[in-house]
Amino acid sequence: MNRPLITLTAAAVLGLSATAQASEPLKIGISAEPYPPFTYTSSEGEWTGFEVELGMAICEAMERSCEITPTGWSGIIPSLKAGRIDMIMNSMSITEARKRVIDFSDPYYFTPGAFVAADDLTLGGPDDLGGKVLGVQAATTNATYARRALRDSVGDIRLYDQAEQVNRDLLAGRLDVILADKIAMNEFLERDEAEGYEIKATAPRHEAYGEGVGIGLRQDDDALQADLNAAIAEVREDGTCSALSEEYFGTDICT
The missing domain is CATH 3.40.190.10 (Periplasmic binding protein-like II)
Structure with missing residues (x-):
């Protein structure tokens, strides 16, 4: 006689648990x-x-x-x-x-990757990266693209943990060019300290950039x-x- 009551009580508890979970903020x-x-x-x-x-x-x-x-x-x-x-x-x-x-x-x-370098650097696209030092943030689609498509044409690829570290090394002259999200680079180039730098080219569509x-x-x-x-x-x-x-x-x- 008590078994149905136990089942109903368990169901009620589970229902309350699900409701409480749904009401918790999503992180x-x-x-x-x-x-x-x-x-x-x-x-x-x-x-x-x-x-x-x-x-x-x-x-x-x-x-x-x-x-x-x-x-x-x-x-x-x-x-x-x-x-x-x-x-x-x-x-x-x-x-x-x-x-x-x-x-x-x-x-x-969706936004493509962009190559950013000093105004006076001749760079029309990936084919002009020979001998250049390229900076890119690790664990990004730009890093995947660089590894798959550029490793045989670029002089050196340097990976960084943070995007801002890449930006700083470009401004400090430790990099010739960086590859990063085009929209983020538009924002970066509006800074006073980025005067004299520009987007040289955008990366072509590639499987590394996904959907x-x-x-x-x-x-x-x-x-x-x-x-x-x-x-x-x-x-x-x-x-x-x-x-x-x-x-x-x-x-x-x-x-």
Whole structure:
């Protein structure tokens, strides 16, 4: 006689647990190293930027609360798989290699890699890299492209943990050219200290760059993936993504 009551009680507890889990804020993992204008800290010390604002708009469309959780870039996928964050929204390109270990939402933007060097350096594209020292951030699609497509044509490829380290070594003359996200480079070139540098060329379409940028997810989070895809479609269709893109970049990069 008591067995049905036990079953019902267990079901009720499980239901309450699921409800509590759904009400907990989703943790959006971003790199702890600022990546303006996508992610950076404001003068008040708060995280902001294109992807931070877009992430919050996506959460609002899902009717879920979210919080930004800075995580070292090199450990961001392990943090996702370990459950310390719920998703990665940090200009992570959807590639075959990454899809073997995590899932992705639909893409929300695509932008090519750009070669940046001093104004007086002759560089029309990858074929002109012979003898040059190229800097690129490790564990990025640009690094994968450099390793696969440029290793036989460039003089030396130097990998860095952080994007800002690459920028600093270019300005210090320790690099001849850098390869990085074109939108981020447009922002970098607006700095006073970057006067005398320019985008020389963009990288050609290559398998290393994948299908565009999406939100990284654990492979079993099918419900969250479906909710995110619906929310991404909503912020694209209602103009939110395009408006934020125009605000931060002066152009529409939303796919």
